[in-house]
Amino acid sequence: MIAQLLGESLRALRANRLRTGLTMLGIIIGVAAVIVMLAVGQGAQFMVSSAIASMGSNLLVILSGASTSGGARMGFGTVPTLTAADAAAIAELPRVSAAVPAIPETAQIVYGPSNWSTSVIGTTPGFLDIRAWPLAEGASFTEADLRSGGRVVLLGRTTASNLFGPTSPLGKTIRIKSSPFLVVGVLAAKGQSLDGRDQDDVAIIPLTTAQRKVFGNPFPGTVRFILAQARSQDVMANAEREIGDLLRQRHRIRAGQEDDFTVRNLTALAEAAAASTRIMSIMLGSIASVSLLVGGIGIMNIMLVSVTERTREIGIRLAVGARRQDILWQFLLEALIISLAGSVIGVALGVGATRGLAAALEMPTVITAWSVGLSFAVAAAVGIFFGFYPARKAADLSPIEALRYQ
Amino acid sequence: MPALIRLARIVKRYVIYGQEAQPVLQGIDLIIERGEFVAIMGASGSGKSTLMNILGCLDRPSGGDYVLDGRNISDLEPDQLAAVRSRLIGFVFQSFNLLPRLDVVDNVALPLLYAGVAHRERRRRADAMLHRVGLTEYATRFPNQLSGGQQQRVAIARALVNGPSLLLADEPTGNLDSETSRDIMALFADLNRDENITLVLVTHELDIANYARRLIRLRDGRVVEDRTMDRSP
Numbered sequence: 001m002i003a004q005l006l007g008e009s010l011r012a013l014r015a016n017r018l019r020t021g022l023t024m025l026g027i028i029i030g031v032a033a034v035i036v037m038l039a040v041g042q043g044a045q046f047m048v049s050s051a052i053a054s055m056g057s058n059l060l061v062i063l064s065g066a067s068t069s070g071g072a073r074m075g076f077g078t079v080p081t082l083t084a085a086d087a088a089a090i091a092e093l094p095r096v097s098a099a100v101p102a103i104p105e106t107a108q109i110v111y112g113p114s115n116w117s118t119s120v121i122g123t124t125p126g127f128l129d130i131r132a133w134p135l136a137e138g139a140s141f142t143e144a145d146l147r148s149g150g151r152v153v154l155l156g157r158t159t160a161s162n163l164f165g166p167t168s169p170l171g172k173t174i175r176i177k178s179s180p181f182l183v184v185g186v187l188a189a190k191g192q193s194l195d196g197r198d199q200d201d202v203a204i205i206p207l208t209t210a211q212r213k214v215f216g217n218p219f220p221g222t223v224r225f226i227l228a229q230a231r232s233q234d235v236m237a238n239a240e241r242e243i244g245d246l247l248r249q250r251h252r253i254r255a256g257q258e259d260d261f262t263v264r265n266l267t268a269l270a271e272a273a274a275a276s277t278r279i280m281s282i283m284l285g286s287i288a289s290v291s292l293l294v295g296g297i298g299i300m301n302i303m304l305v306s307v308t309e310r311t312r313e314i315g316i317r318l319a320v321g322a323r324r325q326d327i328l329w330q331f332l333l334e335a336l337i338i339s340l341a342g343s344v345i346g347v348a349l350g351v352g353a354t355r356g357l358a359a360a361l362e363m364p365t366v367i368t369a370w371s372v373g374l375s376f377a378v379a380a381a382v383g384i385f386f387g388f389y390p391a392r393k394a395a396d397l398s399p400i401e402a403l404r405y406q
Numbered sequence: 407m408p409a410l411i412r413l414a415r416i417v418k419r420y421v422i423y424g425q426e427a428q429p430v431l432q433g434i435d436l437i438i439e440r441g442e443f444v445a446i447m448g449a450s451g452s453g454k455s456t457l458m459n460i461l462g463c464l465d466r467p468s469g470g471d472y473v474l475d476g477r478n479i480s481d482l483e484p485d486q487l488a489a490v491r492s493r494l495i496g497f498v499f500q501s502f503n504l505l506p507r508l509d510v511v512d513n514v515a516l517p518l519l520y521a522g523v524a525h526r527e528r529r530r531r532a533d534a535m536l537h538r539v540g541l542t543e544y545a546t547r548f549p550n551q552l553s554g555g556q557q558q559r560v561a562i563a564r565a566l567v568n569g570p571s572l573l574l575a576d577e578p579t580g581n582l583d584s585e586t587s588r589d590i591m592a593l594f595a596d597l598n599r600d601e602n603i604t605l606v607l608v609t610h611e612l613d614i615a616n617y618a619r620r621l622i623r624l625r626d627g628r629v630v631e632d633r634t635m636d637r638s639p
Contacts, residue, residue, distance in 0.1 A: 004519055015507050316503045319464060320517040320564065321492025323485045399464045403503070 002329055009333040012306075023302045024342040027382070030292030031346025031375045032353060037288035038371040039354040041281025043364035047192075048277045052270040054190045054199065056131040058233055059267055060240055062090070062226040062247070065260035080222030081251060081260040084124075084207060087226045089246060095239040097231045100126045101207060101223035105215050109203060110175040111163040118159045120176055120203045122210020128154075128187075130229045138170050138185030141206055149208040153181040156202035157189040177214055181205065194273045236265060289378065295342070296382035299335050303390035307331065314394050315402025328395035335387020336380070343379035347372055408476050410571055410604050411438040411461065416470035418456050418627075430456045432627040433470070440571070443598045443605045445618035452624040454608050455576065461606060462495055462574045463487040475571055492521050496565030500577035502557040504549040504564075511536065511545040514563045521568055535563040539593065555586035562593065566603070573597070575607045579614055591617045 013020045064081045087101040102123040109116050121127070125140050141152045153174065160169050169183045190199040205214065211221065230239035240263050247253075247261050307314070314327055351367060358365040418431040430453045438444055448454040459465040460472065463479060466487075472480050475494055482490065496517075497503075504513045515532035523531070536542050539559040549557055558578060565573055575594065579587035595617050597603045609615050616635065623631035 001522060004525070008519070011507060312503070313505055316505060317516070317520070318488065319462070319491065319497050319503075321488055321520040321568070323488040323520070325485070326520055400459050403464070403499070 001326070002333070005326060005330045006333055008330050009337060012310075012330075013334055013337060016306075019302060020338060023298050024338050024345070026295030026298035027292070027339050027342030027379055028295075028346040028349060030288070030295035030382075031343045031379050032350035033288040033291045034285060034375040034378070035347060035350025035367065035371060036353050036357065037284040038281070038375070039350075039365040039367045040357070040363065041277075041284045042366040042368065042371065043358075045274070045277045045281055046366050047364050048194065048274050051192060051194045052267075052274060054132075055193070055266065055270060056133075056229065057267065058230040058236055059130070059265075060228045060230060060236070060243065061264045061266055062086075062228060062243060063262045063264065064222070064224065065258075065262065080224065082223050082226055082247075083221055084223055086247060086250060087124075087223070087228075089250060090226060090228050090243055093239065093242045093246060095231050095235040095242055097229050098126050098130050099226055099228040100124045100130055101226050102127065103207065103210050103215065103224045105210070107177050107203075107214070109159065109163060110178075111169075111172065114163050116159060116162045118156070118162075118201050118203055120205060120210070120214070122205050122207045122215070124207055127204065127227065130227050133190060134188045135185045136188040137168060138183070140185055146206045146208055149212055150206060151179060151181045151209060151213070152184045152206065154185040154187055154204040155183055156187050156204075157200040158198050159201055159203050160186050176203065176205070179213055194270060233267070236267065240265060292375070292378060292382060296339070296386040299338055299383060300386035300390060303331060303335055303387055304393070306334070307390050307394040310394075311397065311402050311405040314397050315399055315405065318397070318399035319403060324395040327397075328391045331391035331394045332384070332387050335391065336383045339379050339383025339387070343376050346379070347376065350375070407440065408473075409437045410440045410442075410475060411436065412471075412473040413437070414471045414473075416457075416460065416467045416472060418453070418460065418465070419468045429468070430627050431460075431467070434627075434629060436622070436629065436632075438604065438606065440604055441598070441602045442620055443595070443607075443618045444620045444622060445607045445609055445615035446622045446624065447608075447610060447612070447615050448624035449610070451626075453627040454624050457624065458574060458576050458606070458608050461572075462497060463490045488520075492517065492568065494571045496568065496570040496573045498558070498561050498565050498573065498575040498578045500580040502549070502554070502561045502581070504557055504560055506549055509546050509548050510541065510552070510560050513549065513560055514567055516564060517568045531567055532563070535567045536560075538566070539563045553586075554582050555589060558582065558586075558590055559593070562590075562597075566597070570603075572604050572606065575605065577609055578607065579609070579611070587614065 062082060082101065084101045087099045090096055090099040100123055102121055104119050104121045106117060107120045109118055124146055125142060128140055136157070140154060141150065145152050153176065155169055163169065163174065164172070169186060172183050173180050174183060175181070187200070193199050207223070228243060230236045243263050248259065251260055253259060317327060354365050354367055357363060413434050413436040416431055416434040417429055419429045420427050434457060446454050446457065460467050467480055470480065471478055474490065479487065479490055505516065508516065511529065511532045514535055515528040518528040518531060533545065536545055539562055541556060541559055541563070544552060544556065549560065552560065579590055582590060591614060594605055598605050607618060615621055618635065620634050621631065622629060
């Protein structure tokens with residue numbers, strides 16, 4: 001029966017092409033907007049999750065404590081209290097798989113006529129493992145380099161291309177703060193960090209070299225921070241507590257005294273960033289759904305006009321034996337056809353617009369079957385919801401009143 | 407075989423602005439046998455249209471019993487009434503009431519859609535009915551391409567396509583010139599004589615009523631005259 005009524009509905013829609021098209025346009029725009037907005041939102045989510053993946057997993061960062069100078073509290077690391085020995089001790093903890101000390105400092109790097117200011121990090125070879133950072137060329141410096149304070153350097157992708165352009169920097173000698181360093185490796189590109197910094201704008205040297213030969217340091221033997229990796233996601237809180245206990249013991253801090261270090265859970269911070277992008281994504285989707293809602297109201301509006309215009313037709317159909325549900329279905333199907341056809345075209349338009357946007361603005365966008373399915377389902381629901389009231393109104397007409405209608 | 411239509415003490419009141427108006431039908435008792443050709447006459451406001459609506463199951467009486475084809479239908483729900491209309495009743499209206507967007511054959515086939523007949527069979531029966539009213543070559547025209555008389559023939563074909571027991575015609579010649587009116591009335595008389603279709607006709611023209619074999623006159627919601635007439639040639 002519904003299949004038979006479908007023919008009646010299609011005929012009515014064809015008879016009013018312009019009106020059908022304009023009503024459909026509301027749904028088309030709504031669905032396309034939802035698709036584009038979800039694609040942009042999910043693109044942002046994808047960018048954040050890849051930034052998180054590039055950071056390394058289950059990371060804890062241990063910073064030196066804050067000093068107080070004339071009543072003004074300075075930032076973390078102003079009193080360097082951490083040492084490489086602390087890092088080695090932390091690495092021995094049962095719930096920690098690795099720990100590396102690091103000293104970052106900004107320095108000018110020179111190669112021939114080019115020079116570049118970048119972040120030079122003094123650390124141990126384990127740093128690359130913890131950050132899950134592979135080499136694109138060459139090899140990492142070794143424990144031997146660390147012991148001897150060798151003048152070797154690994155360049156980040158951005159630093160390398162700024163100093164050397166397209167040529168390979170391997171085997172070349174650069175100067176960091178006027179000390180010569182041999183380039184032994186180039187790191188693979190990592191992209192942006194969560195706060196938007198270029199992680200590839202970096203140069204990595206052995207910790208001992210940094211401490212003794214490059215950076216002048218009023219507190220010899222100290223490091224700025226220690227990066228520790230917990231054995232798994234589940235033990236992060238325990239690892240954090242173990243590190244705290246260990247450092248208090250090593251630094252002889254009695255109960256009630258303020259710690260001279262801080263332990264931070266980087267993964268938790270990353271998850272917070274991911275959550276805020278997810279919220280942004282939901283917001284974008286919700287705003288776009290409003291236009292879908294407006295499209296639905298357009299359907300309701302036009303269906304109400306249509307019911308009024310066709311009152312006499314409804315009366316005739318009732319007189320020749322149509323039941324109320326036949327009338328209901330005929331009008332509901334009209335609304336459904338508009339919304340479903342509109343959403344098919346809207347999906348096509350939305351996918352096209354997303355591609356265009358991605359190409360024109362170089363924005364990361366992600367279209368998933370899920371987002372297409374969702375906008376499709378919402379459009380169908382909108383059709384049923386806003387089509388039902390007019391259809392019900394048509395079905396409830398009294399045959400006599402409807403036949404008398406001029 | 408029981409009478410096709412048996413009306414007992416049929417009353418119809420309308421409630422207007424919360425007040426009960428004078429009843430439009432004030433206790434109609436009427437029996438119409440199968441194969442009869444009845445004309446109902448009366449001035450405006452006599453209640454003849456209301457009686458037609460009740461006979462056609464478009465409206466329900468406020469009181470009394472209506473037995474159609476052996477079944478009491480006074481208390482049926484709207485969808486049950488629709489089923490009765492679909493199976494037993496065909497309508498012909500003064501203003502033809504064809505659907506302008508459907509071509510002639512689809513208009514004729516419309517009642518079959520709601521009777522659940524498959525598409526091919528609908529087409530076959532509609533074509534047969536168009537042949538019966540002499541409009542076979544107009545099947546794919548649209549109503550506005552036909553003359554008034556042709557449109558009314560299409561409407562008659564539509565009323566008959568379900569094989570109804572009762573054909574109700576409300577002023578069927580009211581919009582037609584006198585020659586076309588005679589053609590349409592001749593068609594009704596043929597259908598009644600050859601196919602034994604029960605016909606109830608509302609009119610206010612005596613020469614149209616003269617085609618019928620029984621005349622019922624209403625005044626102020628009551629039957630004031632009910633007589634059998636000699637068959638006009």
